Amino acid sequence: MELRHLRYFVAVAEEGSLTLAAERRLHTAQPSLSRQIRDLEYEVGVPLLSRSVRGVELTEAGRAFLEHARLALGQVQAATEAARRAARPAKATFVLGFLTGYEVDWLAGAMCVLRDVLPDVDVTISSQTSPDLAAALMQGTVDAAFMRHEPDLPDLAFVLLTRDPLVVILPSDHRLVSRETVRLQDLTEDPFIIVSRTAPTLRLVIDEVLARSGVGITPAHEVDNLSMAMSLVSSTRGVSLLPAYARNFLPWSVVSRPLTMDGEPPGIDLVLGYRKEHAPELLRLFLSRVDDLIVRATRPT
Template identity: 70%
Template structure:
C-alpha cells in the first residue's frame, strides 16, 4: 500500500465518482484509477467502495478506512511542512491564524507576547473560518490559531482565552433598539439571520438556544460570516445573534443590545497541534497567562 493509494481513495470518496475524481482531482485516466482502487482493496482485504446509481458509495469498511486515510495524509503533510521549516534555520517562523475579525483584538497582544523574540523570528498571519484554521493546524500550515474549539479534532489541543456572550444585532432604528436588553420572545416574528455550516460551533450554540427557548423563531437566512450577517441585518431589517466581538465591526446603521435572560456564550481558544514540536510554539503557549489576564474583566 502506498500513499498514492490513500490519496486516490480519499478523492473518490469525497467526489462520489471515479470519473469526476479522475478528471478533476487526480488528472489521470479513469481505468487507471479503478485499478489503483482495486489494488488498495486487495491490500486492505475487504471492499471499500461499491457502485450505485449515484456513482460510488463507501461500504461500512470504507467509511472507517476514510477517517484513517485522511489522518495519515494529514500527518504526512505536517511532516513535510515541518521538514521544510527545518531546512530554513536562518530565521524560524511562527505561523499565527485568527478567526476572521478576531485579529483586531488579539494580534497586537499576540505580538506583545513575542516582543523579546521578534528580532530573531518571522511571524506570518492569516485570517480564516475556524474549521479552515483547524485544518491548517492539522496539516502543519499554522502553528497556533485563535479559533473556536472545533469538534472531531482529536489531534488538536485548546487553551481557553475568552468566553464571550452572544449579543442581539439589529438595525439602529429598529423598534427594539430603544430597549436596554432584548429577550428572545421580543424577536418572534422578526427576520432572523442564522449561521451556516462554515461556523459550526457558533451555529450549534445559536440553534440550541432557539430550540431550548421553545419559541417559534425560524431562520430566514443562514450566512457564512459576520460581515454577511451584519449586511443582511441592515438590508433586510432583520436581527441576528452574534458573538460580542461583532460590535467592533458594526456600521452606523446597525447596533447591538445584550440578550436578556439566559445569555448563551461561545469560547475563543488558542488551538494547536499537539504533535507540533516547534520551540516557538512552546514559548508562545508558556506565555498565554498574559492573554488570560488581558481577557479578564477590568
C-alpha cells in the same frame, strides 16, 4: 585563466571600448586592462576582440566565448550566494492564525507576547474561518490559532482564552434599540438571520440557544460571514445573534444589544488551538505566556 580575466572581457565586450570599460566598469587603467585582455587571448589561443579606431568588436570566437564567460560568472555568483546562505542559520518563522475578526482584540497582545519570547522570529498572520484554521493546524501550515473548539479533532489541543457572549444584532432604528437588553421572545416578529454551517461550532451554539428558549424562531436567511450578516440585518430589517466581537464591525445602520435568558448567559468559547504532536520550542514558548496574553486582551481599556 582567472575570474578577473572573464570579468574584464565581459565588461569590454558590453561597453565596446577598452577605455570605457576601464573607466566606467572596472576602475582601472586602460593599459593594464589591455594587457589582461591580451593575456586572456594568449591563453585561449585565438583573438577574441578586433581592435580599430572606432573601438573594439567581438570576433566570431569572442562571441562564442562571451556566452560561456557570462555563464561561468553567473555560476560563480550563484555558488557564492549559496555558500553564504548555508553559513547563515535560517531565520525561524511562526504562523499565527485568527478566526477572521478576532485580530481586533487579540493581535496586539499576541504580538507583544511574541516579541517578548520570540524576538528574532518572523511572524506571519493568517485570517480564516475556524474550520479552515483547524485544517491548517493539522497540515502544519499554522502553528497556533485563535479559533473555536472544533469537535472531533483528537490531534488538536485547545486552551480556553475567553467566553464571548452572544449579542442581538438589530437595525439602528429598530423598535427595541431603546432597551438595555433584549430577549428572544421579543424577536419573534422579525426575520431571523442565522450563520450558516460554514461556522459549524457557532451554528450549533445558536441552534441550542433557540431550542432552549422554547421560542418559535425559524431562520429566514443564512449567512457565511459577518459582513453578509450586517448587510442582511440592515436591508431586510431582520435580527441576528452573533458573538460579541462582531460589535467591532458594526456599520452605522446596525446596533447590538446584550441577550438575556434564564439561566447561564449564552456564549461561545474562543480558544487557542495547536497540534499536539507539533510542539517545537517556538510554540512551547508562546503557550507558556498564554496567561499574559489573556490579561493583555481582556483587561479594561
